[in-house]
Amino acid sequence: MSASVSGMDRWPVPLRLDGDRWATRRMEKRVLAVVHTVAAGQRVVDAVRLLDADPRVQVMFTAAPDVFSHGVAGFLEGLRGLVVPWSQAVNVRFDLALAASHGSLYELHAPVIVLPHGVGHNKFVSVPTNRRGPGVTAGEREVYGLSRQRLVRDGVVVPKVIVLSHEEELTRLGRACPEALPFAEVIGDPCFDRMTASLPSRARYREALRIGANQALVLACSTWGPDALLGQQWDLLDRLVTELPRDQFRIAVLLHPNVWSAHGDWQVQSWFAGLRRAGVLLVSQYADWCGPLVAADFIVGDHGSVSLYGTMTGAPVLMAGSPTVELAPGSPMVELRSIAPRIHADRPLRGQLRQAAAAPRAEHHARVAARITSEPGHFARRMRALIYRELRLPAPAAQLPVEPAPLPVTVTGEAADGVTS
CATH class of the missing domain: 3.40.50 (Rossmann fold)
Known part of the structure; x- marks a missing residue:
């Protein structure tokens, strides 16, 4: 040089x-x-x-x-x-x-x-x-x-x-x-390890997101690209707001950072302006997504990784986005899509959530979650x-504990503990 x-x-x-x-x-x-x-x-x-x-x-x-x-x-x-x-x-x-x-x-x-x-x-x-x-x-x-x-x-x-x-x-x-x-x-x-450490703190994450004691949190998760939930089914977000009573449900949206990167913060927030006025929480692209995932009662996802981590939480995972997106044969996502119920446009959402909650899933989800890591x-x-x-250095002797995820952060407004909503 x-x-x-x-x-x-x-x-x-x-x-x-x-x-x-x-x-x-x-x-x-x-x-x-x-x-x-x-x-x-x-x-x-x-x-x-x-x-x-x-x-x-x-x-x-x-x-x-x-x-x-x-x-x-x-x-x-x-x-x-x-x-x-x-x-x-x-x-x-x-x-x-x-x-x-x-x-x-x-x-x-x-x-x-x-x-x-x-x-x-x-x-x-x-x-x-x-x-x-x-x-x-x-x-x-x-x-x-x-x-x-x-x-x-x-x-x-x-x-x-x-x-x-x-x-x-x-x-x-x-x-x-x-x-x-x-x-x-x-x-x-x-x-996986941070999610495991975060699961006992579920009540703290729900409190940070201001989820009422009698409210269920529905977390909509979209990866990036035209086959993603956001690319295929924007109307699903509108339906979640209009069909689910606000006193019983809270809606949050978690977008892959590449969505924000491709379109810009201003544009994404502009697209969600109406939904935010209706009470939808939009998780910041810089936030740790483990907290909202642990807090969720229902996870509506697509072929993105967050859907797979959702199998660790005990919450029902429902699939959206393109049903025809081609995935690597034998991959964990192929297995998840084979067992997770798919959101149907011609059926009331509340009934679909209720049906997903009642269906046995613990064994199926545990099998998928076990494929996330063998360590x-x-x-x-x-x-x-x-x-x-x-x-080529000796490692420090002290062990590093796995810390729970920080409290979730959304992109609008102000709330306690530095959390915005």
């Missing part, structure tokens, strides 16, 4: 050639947290926090290029970390990089650990024209997160470690990209051991 004196002034202190002159502590290791999207950033932070209380390590953040990068700047500002522009990040060596998406990682000069930012590797995505390798034809698709087209560049596996949540994903990865299999490790799922409760321990192994 070379730079003029004036150009060097624009580099963060830990990356400057004369950084030791300005830094209060000399760091032993530099870790780069790579944030492609808000959703990916939330998962990266789950890993970065495992470095808390270690004065040997300097963590820096960077926003990697991505089609859903809008919103990342606000996310990073909220973290108040040291942000390195991508143009600088790709010209400096780091001891380790952490990411939860795959784009442009080959540009980095660091061993990279890649985490999943969802659960189950359920979705197909089209292979971009500029990444079609030998034997890959036009129109061919891949399972996101497991495919050769995203894991391999110029014949080399890009990540140093590919983090998986469940043992069964090893088999699926071996079929999709056998050369990546030696780089995969089953570590666990931080959201329940162990993500923090295993992930921290992996990070320190790659940093």
